[in-house]
Amino acid sequence: MMTDVVEQNGGVARAAADTPDAAPTQTDPASPGTGTDEPAAAARIVEIRERIDQIDRTLIELWQERAGLSQQVGATRIASGGTRLVLSREREILERFRLALGADGTQLALLLLRAGRGPL
Template sequence: MTDVMEQNGSANGAGPAGPEAGAPATGTAEPDAASRIAEIRVRIDEIDRALIELWQERAALSREVGATRMASGGTRLVLSREQEILERFRSALGADGTQLALLLLRAGRGPL
């Protein structure tokens, strides 16, 4: 995976000398804005941790569904179910939702 480049062209948001006093870069020298950005990032990090945990749980459950279905003589995939999931994500999130759903589906069943 590649690093996200910030507008100043560096990967970590710091200038050539690095972030001041080891603090994470916020992209602004204005103290109130920098403080608010740091607060928001704490919540973003919490959400990221929850998303990762939910992603892993969903993938494990999906693999269990597939294994149970195949063990009982069923098919590896149920395309109508995948279409339902794709449509749910597309309706809620647009084109990006479709891409997210495809990644979720692949995480649970593996590549086609």
């Protein structure tokens, strides 16, 4: 799966969505992919993006771990005769993310919950 990203300079960067470590390929040879031709600013942007990429890798690992743990909880609950979902627990998670991150937090929590239990 490929994702197109239109940069501010009008160029299109393409990266494989399934490979988080893949660097975008630039179509604009005048730009080093930073949106600036100023060397010091470009170097700083590259440095910051390296840290962003580290964070993204960690988020992906944590997402996968969380989803697996949530699936284990659900399987254990069902195997013991319990319900598929515990709505009070889901509301608690939604509220925690909403308080910390606002409306975007609610959306993130919904995605996390779905990753662990599947669609409703």
